[in-house]
Amino acid sequence: MLHILQRIVCPVLLLIAGIGSLVYGTWFHRETILTEQEIEIKIPAPPPEFSTFGPGGPSGFGDPNGPGGFSGPGGFGEPGGGPPPNFGPPPDLNRAPKTIVEIIVHETHELEGNIIKEITTGSLVRTETGELKRTYLFGEKPDSLCPT
């Protein structure tokens, strides 16, 4: 009885298990794989706020249509005559267009065959949360060599 169990039943059961594993793994078993994609977002530069004469227009001259032409006895620098001319430092040169890189994560459900192919090129890693992630970005090609 033991002879029949060892010689016939065990091999047949193992063979059935092997065929089942191969069929299920090839056609049905899928795993979730994450792929990152980098998207560049360009932020245009804001319009310049620099004005030599300030928001009130030329100052120190008052209202040309006013009674005195010149604004009061103080002339230039008169407190009521608007802000003084701005001959300070040049406008902010850091107001250049900016580029922000945003990372989008794609989730795909791949068959085992594709996973095995990715493994042969060292293109899969396990994240800290236990998920599988590709080492290359979306749209790129994987390395052709296994890094080991």
Add this chain to the structure above:
Amino acid sequence: MVAMAIQKIKTLSLTAQLAARRILVQVLFLAIWMNPLLRMHTTCSPVFHCYACPWASFACPIGILAHSCALHSLLLIPIGVLLISGVLLGTFICGWLCPFGLFQDLFGRIPVKKWHLPAWTGAGRYVVLVALVLAIPYFFGDSNPLFFCRVCPAGAIEAAIPHTVQTAMSDGPTKWPSAFKISLIAILPLASIFIYRPWCRVFCPLGAIYSIFNLFSLFSVRVKPELCNDCQLCSKKHCRYGADPRKRGNDTKCIECLECTKCEAVVLQWTGKSTSLPKEETTNVSQQELAKKTSL
């Protein structure tokens, strides 16, 4: 001399004749495992061959197992391939199909005195399988220096050498393999000259898996007790790998090279039909037969 060898082969049984041409079969199978036109890295082969080899047709089952442990992902394709090939062929794969075994056999043909390894060295294969292929990848990931693929000689010889040559011939910088792999490239061929199949007998994790299947394989080597006279030629002269067909048909050390079938008492047969008796009974039967023959 060639004619004498051919004549000698013709007097042997069919399996023994096939065994004499084993190296030809191994070379023919290279056309399957190393075929640039056959690129199927979505599945595993049943042999020990690095998938980073530029001409590798299939993925290596041990590499995929190790990586699947590192990724904590149970992949069923390599398990299915190993179960099917193990049950149907067992270590026949080691003896007849494996390209890395062929590599060692070629160096083993150099005619120098061979060293014999003690039987306990075979346990190293199971240590490598459990530690370097399963446990270390699972607990420490593929970046650990003892991750199997980082110490694999098949990767060193079949992948690192061609890629080093390729990068050397290109315009970019030459990429050299690690110091450990360079030492493997030097040590393993040298060891193969003095020991028959040193990697297979001491370290190979795939051989460890198939040797377990030898206990369940559908085909196995058996001794016919009515023909055995206990001369021990099968174990001491024909077998180079330390197996004894008389003790158990498919010993875990046996790679089913069928060299022992040069003796007519040893046959390859379907395992459901058992002809092997325990050693004591085998000896008793053979002595009875001898007694009958001498009395006649």
